[in-house]
Amino acid sequence: MKAAIVGSTGYGGVELIRLIQNHPYLEPEVLISSSQPGEPLARAYPHLIHLSCSFEQLDMERLCTADLIFFATPPGVSGAWAPALVEQGKVVIDLSGDFRLDSPDTYQEWYKRPAAPAKWLEQAVYGLSEWFHDQIQTASLIANPGCYPTAALLALAPLLKEGIIPPSSIIIDAKSGVTGAGRGVKQAMLYCEVNENLRPYKLDGHQHIPEIERFASLIAQENITVSFVPHLVPMNRGILVTIYADNMNNYTRADVREIYRQTYEAAPFVRIHENGWPETKFVQGSNYCDIGYHVDERTGRIMVLAAIDNLMKGAAGQAVQNANIRMGWPEETGLGFSPLFP
Amino acid sequence: MKAAIVGSTGYGGVELIRLIQNHPYLEPEVLISSSQPGEPLARAYPHLIHLSCSFEQLDMERLCTADLIFFATPPGVSGAWAPALVEQGKVVIDLSGDFRLDSPDTYQEWYKRPAAPAKWLEQAVYGLSEWFHDQIQTASLIANPGCYPTAALLALAPLLKEGIIPPSSIIIDAKSGVTGAGRGVKQAMLYCEVNENLRPYKLDGHQHIPEIERFASLIAQENITVSFVPHLVPMNRGILVTIYADNMNNYTRADVREIYRQTYEAAPFVRIHENGWPETKFVQGSNYCDIGYHVDERTGRIMVLAAIDNLMKGAAGQAVQNANIRMGWPEETGLGFSPLFP
Amino acid sequence: MKAAIVGSTGYGGVELIRLIQNHPYLEPEVLISSSQPGEPLARAYPHLIHLSCSFEQLDMERLCTADLIFFATPPGVSGAWAPALVEQGKVVIDLSGDFRLDSPDTYQEWYKRPAAPAKWLEQAVYGLSEWFHDQIQTASLIANPGCYPTAALLALAPLLKEGIIPPSSIIIDAKSGVTGAGRGVKQAMLYCEVNENLRPYKLDGHQHIPEIERFASLIAQENITVSFVPHLVPMNRGILVTIYADNMNNYTRADVREIYRQTYEAAPFVRIHENGWPETKFVQGSNYCDIGYHVDERTGRIMVLAAIDNLMKGAAGQAVQNANIRMGWPEETGLGFSPLFP
Amino acid sequence: MKAAIVGSTGYGGVELIRLIQNHPYLEPEVLISSSQPGEPLARAYPHLIHLSCSFEQLDMERLCTADLIFFATPPGVSGAWAPALVEQGKVVIDLSGDFRLDSPDTYQEWYKRPAAPAKWLEQAVYGLSEWFHDQIQTASLIANPGCYPTAALLALAPLLKEGIIPPSSIIIDAKSGVTGAGRGVKQAMLYCEVNENLRPYKLDGHQHIPEIERFASLIAQENITVSFVPHLVPMNRGILVTIYADNMNNYTRADVREIYRQTYEAAPFVRIHENGWPETKFVQGSNYCDIGYHVDERTGRIMVLAAIDNLMKGAAGQAVQNANIRMGWPEETGLGFSPLFP
Incomplete structure (x- = not known):
């Protein structure tokens, strides 16, 4: 299954790349970076010098070539883009805070910016995997929890x-x-x-x-x-x-x-x-x-x-866990490795 | 004024050496280490290779050549040695926990060892400089606070x-x-x-x-x-x-x-x-x-x-501050330098 | 294929556990620790608390239940144990320095201890994967290079x-x-x-x-x-x-x-x-x-x-790479993940 | 003696403040920062919250209220300002690289910018204290060495x-x-x-x-x-x-x-x-x-x-050592403290 990552140049984005690359059913097809479009991944992240892809501009059509879209973006980006993607039948997992609160006023108060439309705030499912497992299984818009x-x-x-x-x-x-x-x-x-x-x-x-x-x-x-x-x-x-x-x-x-x-x-x-x-x-x-x-x-x-x-259970790892739950794959798929010690 | 440091090989002890060496009225005359007696200071601490002294055994007579005795020792040492020193007219500043509690039972409960004699627990003055300034001025036995x-x-x-x-x-x-x-x-x-x-x-x-x-x-x-x-x-x-x-x-x-x-x-x-x-x-x-x-x-x-x-306000620094208060020197003597940044 | 790790309590050993656990064709069957036999793995390494195995004593019979034996031990251990294992038809990959030098005198000079028998020093294949690939393919005793x-x-x-x-x-x-x-x-x-x-x-x-x-x-x-x-x-x-x-x-x-x-x-x-x-x-x-x-x-x-x-290309990773080469598995098996960044 | 520091907001500058403040014969009279003029020192460096001074603009007249001027600035600043100060009879110690090379061409080649006038390059004394002690004693323009x-x-x-x-x-x-x-x-x-x-x-x-x-x-x-x-x-x-x-x-x-x-x-x-x-x-x-x-x-x-x-012998410490040599004070003045350990 093809995955897109919006916000690939941040630490959360690059952790998603690491995990998706290692996932048996997911492929990191589209890497979006608004700040460095066109730049080779290996220049921004030389630890990935063995990969030859480049960042792309944020573009609706391009995004829609993927089935599963992860947002690892600053506040406001997924709020603006996710609803249209969901309407096109895509599954969106949002690592930002845009869909975690149900009240637009509360969002405005704490994030100092306007919230996404209330309808979408209500529709989003909170992706705390262990506590909202059933809702995640059928969700189109998953608000991945904060760390x-x-x-x-x-x-x-x-x-x-x-x-x-x-x-x-x-x-x-x-x-x-x-x-x-x-x-x-x-x-x-x-x-x-x-x-x-x-x-x-x-x-x-x-x-x-x-x-x-x-x-x-x-x-x-x-x-x-x-x-x-x-x-x-x-x-x-x-x-x-x-x-x-x-x-x-x-x-x-x-x-x-x-x-x-x-x-x-x-x-x-x-x-x-x-x-x-x-x-x-x-x-x-x-x-x-x-x-x-x-x-x-x-x-x-x-x-x-x-x-x-x-970056793992607090961001990219839980996002992949939620993708597994949503797609009906075993929950540990692509995540079954032990911690790095020391 | 001559100072002795008992427990010179620990981090608290070596911080005392640093401070006393830089103090206009104090001199690090006796450096005691039970674990490494005879060893040159410069071998245990090569950052002090410009100093030529050696550690000495814990010995009453030798200790009494100093006027002011700092203990930076594990539990039990100052409890055993400080009373006799005070009785000889010495001023003792104890960086260990031996004289910080007034109840022998409480000491036994938390330190899992017998307390110093109750009489001395009562006599000790708690060296939280800003709050017990007046008592410190006349104290013979100062229980320097924990960090x-x-x-x-x-x-x-x-x-x-x-x-x-x-x-x-x-x-x-x-x-x-x-x-x-x-x-x-x-x-x-x-x-x-x-x-x-x-x-x-x-x-x-x-x-x-x-x-x-x-x-x-x-x-x-x-x-x-x-x-x-x-x-x-x-x-x-x-x-x-x-x-x-x-x-x-x-x-x-x-x-x-x-x-x-x-x-x-x-x-x-x-x-x-x-x-x-x-x-x-x-x-x-x-x-x-x-x-x-x-x-x-x-x-x-x-x-x-x-x-x-x-190691400073939480140990050696406050000990020197208390020595200043006790000896009637300005409180900032030998401590007036700025933090190291970064 | 069953693997044994001798010296599981060191950092090299625990890295081997991480890799072998994640390897599709290898299983960490026997974990030997001479220093802590009987101790649960999870007590020595709480980051592996999800695993329930325990360390075992160094024992020939037990070792022989495995097909592939890794030594991540101090000097002298593999030198003493590996030859007998090889004679029993086992494949040994030695992460210590015991079989890296061909001259017993040179070993004695630099390691300050007697070398393994010269015959075995000669027979060992140096496991620098990229340069001794062909010899590794048929080796019984692989001297994994130093870091x-x-x-x-x-x-x-x-x-x-x-x-x-x-x-x-x-x-x-x-x-x-x-x-x-x-x-x-x-x-x-x-x-x-x-x-x-x-x-x-x-x-x-x-x-x-x-x-x-x-x-x-x-x-x-x-x-x-x-x-x-x-x-x-x-x-x-x-x-x-x-x-x-x-x-x-x-x-x-x-x-x-x-x-x-x-x-x-x-x-x-x-x-x-x-x-x-x-x-x-x-x-x-x-x-x-x-x-x-x-x-x-x-x-x-x-x-x-x-x-x-x-710990990876300098020890456990290259050991697994060599196991892959030796067993005819693709060289990247179980090692194909990206670096952890940052 | 009044000292001025140009470039007080860098790490070298703030280390000079620490040393000069602790120096018996020097006073940090003028703190210049082109990037943050008017800003209180304590805002840029809260570890100095006990000091109440503020940064000032780079200004010739103000600089001349000091006797000794330290430059801890990026390339080009001291090259432009130091000559006039020396002509006014001031002693300048430059921690930048502007006066360390005698050939304008070499400077241009390595620093990618024009050098200070050749006359001043020749006149500057290289402040490697242990090797150019005699020249430093009478220098007006000291090029403090790189780290x-x-x-x-x-x-x-x-x-x-x-x-x-x-x-x-x-x-x-x-x-x-x-x-x-x-x-x-x-x-x-x-x-x-x-x-x-x-x-x-x-x-x-x-x-x-x-x-x-x-x-x-x-x-x-x-x-x-x-x-x-x-x-x-x-x-x-x-x-x-x-x-x-x-x-x-x-x-x-x-x-x-x-x-x-x-x-x-x-x-x-x-x-x-x-x-x-x-x-x-x-x-x-x-x-x-x-x-x-x-x-x-x-x-x-x-x-x-x-x-x-x-930051010490490689910058601010050696600068103060050179000031001591230049002014005829004992070489260790204000620098006689032990290293911080650990």
């Missing part, structure tokens, strides 16, 4: 569904590697500024907050508000979220273990750590989400941790 | 003293560079295991928790319990704590700014960030503690951040 | 074969990531000692020198001596060699390009950079060897650079 | 002066931390592109080559040509040069030791390593140049290594 929301929701959802943490007690302290910031050229992302440094940012509001709250609320069946502080960690890949919540009914470690075990026993990409806690290196280069927890009797809180590779 | 407690308490204390955060609402998400783990040779601390990795640890109880709670309670005048999760960050130096607490009476950003401004306006090593938030690189190699905050109206919480260099 | 020799020889061999660089003019300045030092626990390999540091080492003689000289001489058909200085670079994976040699007959850039093009046009894992030069990140996690060069008219020298991932 | 030339020349000069290495046998393999590339915002210098990567660059000609050759020739009293390949290493600070040269008359290790010992015994910032070899971390944050060597009997070559902190 932080993927980690946070996979960690929180079992507790929320069980109803054991109060809706206003959730604090998410999040840490991300630097690929999360993309390949944009900014002084703050220079090697010397990031290396040997730990940087908190966007304490006054990260656009992943409404996404987390929307789906946490949906799963909990009540209104969830979260505190969320992201930090930039000097490493290329990896997200770790450390989540704190009140332990409403004194659930024990055994209770919590059972909740996670049951929830994810059939999920090929979620691994629960009973001994020790997840580290980002445990998932490097893979599609796994590793989860660990601590039931703290001293303070009456539960801490849950989740680690993902932000 | 995490220094950052956490400097950030929290102004709010605790003002009484604006509820005693059980405090969550401290802490991140540390790798020097915090010392120079001990363990597989988990090999370059390849730490690099490109973010690792949470000791969720089931870090020994800095009772230290934070003891002095937080003292300052708040009520019983404080905290949740505390430390993380290992792939960088050599630096601690950042991200603290979450409920905002009891809807204090505004202006209120909080005023509290911090007033508290620290005379403190030479505390800097408040009004724009943006502290990053660990801002304090690298210096004795500063940088503080920032966010008053989050959406969730009714206050977030406070503090960044220190764990 | 530095792989990079150095792939870069040098075309020029040596052509006879355009004088035998005594070769200088190899080599740089390696830290996985090259293995998982052994030493102070010099602690994160804080390696991070933000560049360290030259073994100027007085690295054991890869006789290996490079032996095969360089073989290819050049004359006696080659090289200067070789290795350096430790603060990164996990990657080797770059920068080679300097005199340009005997004023060969031009076009001449050199043609030599490399012709030599490697059928080699699936060698990529020549015409624009720019190879960087280690271009090959990260892959089996590629990237080569670049500069013909310096100003000084009459040719510089050649080669980059590999030391 | 690579500082390391290469300090390592080579004793051998060149002794005449023991042939003029055309010198190969310099150089490795630099990323601050050497400055604070300019380029994709190639983004964290994710540099981290976990080793990158050779400018094999076709680095502008430090003519500088090295000019002064190597001057010291050797014969025409020296060198091969020079620089590499970018994933660390912030530090340069290591690994130099290979033929050992003309079979000098022994003892001979070479004696040469280095005698040459540098009175040099406060050059340290010779007899055991082991220099590493960049040994000099981090300090003004030391650490030198080591190996006399290789096997190949008849001498290898010499030198490590410096490129």
